[in-house]
Amino acid sequence: MYDLAVIGGGPGGYTAAIRGAQHGLKVLLVEKDTLGGTCLTRGCIPTKSFISDSKLLNAAKNSSVLEGTDSLKIDPAKMVARKRQVVETLVNGLQSIIKSHAIDVVLGIGHLAAPGQLQVQQADASINAYAAQNIILANGSKPAVPPFIEVDGQFVQTTDEALDTEDIPQKIAIIGGGVIGIEMATIYLNMGVDVTILELLPDILATEDRDIRLVMRRLLKRRGAQLFTQAKVKEIVRNGDRIDLIFEDQTGAAQSLQSDRVLVATGRAPVLDGINSRQLGLEMEGPFVRVNEKMKTNLPGVYAIGDLVGGMMLAHKASAEAEAVVKNIMGAKKEVIPEQIPRCIWGIAEIGAVGLTEEQARATQRNIKTGTFHFMSSGAAHAMGHIDGFVKIIGDSENGEILGVHILGEHATDLIGDAVTTMTMESAVEDLAEAIKPHPTLSETLMEAAMDWNRRAIHKPKIR
């Protein structure tokens, strides 16, 4: 009998297992593939490895001081090899951490048989049953592909295949202008690929602040990406080594696009293998498992976290939910506040955001003020040669509550951490302005934006 069984060894599942073990619980961790989940093996880490490599190439090629850059090339096989090395290192590290906590790991597909009971089907088809006081479902997600698209893994790919492919197409069509589409587009653009993005919605990165979207669109276009919004993909036809993609543009006119490859980045769907919701009486919410604010499902002792429950499909959201669940199991009270979960996008420029967009903040009917600061006015940004970017802070004008922070530009994904800490501590916009930031760094931009919120930025001309 285990105190805690976790199905899924991704950032949600392994965090729950480790935290549970730290609290002295006897923990079982079930993983069908490799510990680390999508994040480590097919998501965050691989893409960041590619983005880093490709960004290096792009920066070198566009350098005004390096010589001989015209002949610079990137070896995609080496890129993939380095990524595999990175993933292997991290997975090994994770395995040894899990081992050090004496967590039992079983490889196989976990089935929730009933509250308190699970079965694991191993690779050799044998099935073992386990009992546990508490069960956390952390099955994760997989790429969601529209039914009319057939992924062949070579010409038509999802990120699962794209992140393991050792050749670079000349021209790629990316279906989906969300986070995944934009990050993948960044990798291809950096490597000089001709990129077309087709987004069904009126804009790319639909959940982000308007100013962020505007600048990102501009940057993508500047880098030569073609962007079609409100574009409905109708058909994908293989034509020898080429792919013909038929879509309806925003005017409703049919268009045809020819490319070497199509990447389907139309979002992700929860993995429900081993969860027979109807048989279990498990309540669902659309495709996702329904949970309350304590991540509890309607079944006793059964929790669900991460991509399986929807919301922001982010590794750190899953980890935060995992910690909350273990706290709740241990008798404390903990909830994950969505407004305090940061969103990070590694695009042409990085995006780091947390809390409400300006539109959402205005919709709350509260009195709000915004403060902005552009990288253009930052000494550090100029010295680094990254002057595209800005920080925007939205705060309640009465109590100074930080409602949202939106950063676009170099290191935005790191910079947002500062805002998240400040918000979590319930500090006010003025607190962000009070903290002394090191010079010359991009962290000063957040401080200046906070100062600008009260129209007191130093490196900004007086408003007349």
Add this chain to the structure above:
Amino acid sequence: MVTEVVIPMLGVTVEKGKIVEWLKNEGDSVVRGESIFIVEADKVTTEVESPATGILAKILIPVEEEVPVLTVVGLITEPGEQIPDDYPIKPVSVPAAEAAARPAPAAAETNSPAAPAASGPIPIMPAARRLAREKGLSIETLTPTGPGGVILLRDVEAAAAAPAVKISSLAQRLAAKKGVSLGGIEGSGVRGRIMRKDVESAWVEAKRPGLGKVIPMATMRQVIARRMTESAFSAPHIYFFTEIGLDPLLNFRHEILPEFEEEFGLRLSINDLLIKAVALNILDFPILNAKVTGQEIHIPAEINICLAVALDDGLIVPAIANADRVGLVDIVRQRTDLVKRAYAGKLTIEELERGTFTISSLAQYDITHFTAILNPPQSGILTLGKTRDELYLNDEGAVKTRKIATFGLSVDHRIIDGAVAADFLQNLKHKLERPIFTFLSL
């Protein structure tokens, strides 16, 4: 010989007392039987007499400090006698929570030579006291680390160094906006930091102040609780109700009121008439004046009628003495005086304990009738609801209105039979409905 002055037993139910005034100063000579201090307990104030003749050599307990009864509060010596340095003062156990809640004596008092005592001020080193004063820290909030619980300089330093209250900026602003006091709020954040939701829930609680609380019972409430339980579970109660027509009584009062007021300067109330009528009725049914003592029924010679007086924090029932024998004027005078002193907390123990029968009226409420629990050791209590209009057929068969009220009687069934109680109530009805005859001798 040293004579100890103690707070006397102030009644069987009284546990603690507070000296409100010392009538003698240290060094004054006192005579046995002479009042030397005034003590207050259960809203009752009593002067305490000196147990010996001599010199009030030491006052151990200052005014306004609540201590258990029998606590030694002062020492009387013979003239010229010195109190030995090691004179042992009997410690009186004080529950820890009360000891902690005891207010610290003001600096001026602690500097006076009168102070040191077992249950006296909090021990603190002079340097520590000085620093505490400088830093504006109150002594009772400090955690002593010195031997025997003495507060040392380092304890004050530690308290001064600790941040006052850890609170997030947004929580602070919310508290300021909503006017929520931060004292007593438990922080749910990291290391007890007060977060916004803590202030929010404190604010919600503040709007529903009566709920979600544990309130230690005040002495008065404890007394009421004990007496009510004792009464309810030792005396089997039976209840009787009757409707009494009040027009004659109201008219009677109305008729005599102006002259009564002019003559005596007192305002006669229906209650006064009721007290008198009940007392006269008891003359016909003496058993209603009785109390059970062991295997005997004691029927006191005096009829003292209690009138319930509601205070903010409870209810007390001072008694009008000899209500059968004294005139209405005296009843009004006694009643006015007792009620006034009840609100001021200046009743004597005797006034509270001499009652032999109680009247409890809810006439000012929209309550028709109610039952009451006997006020022990009494055996009868009369209740009275609101006066209301009623339609009735008069002797000529015409529909008329009259004012009536429902009177209830609770009695101790151990010693009073149902028929006796019924007779008593019926007789009272008769008396109240024929006031002129009843009150012939004012």
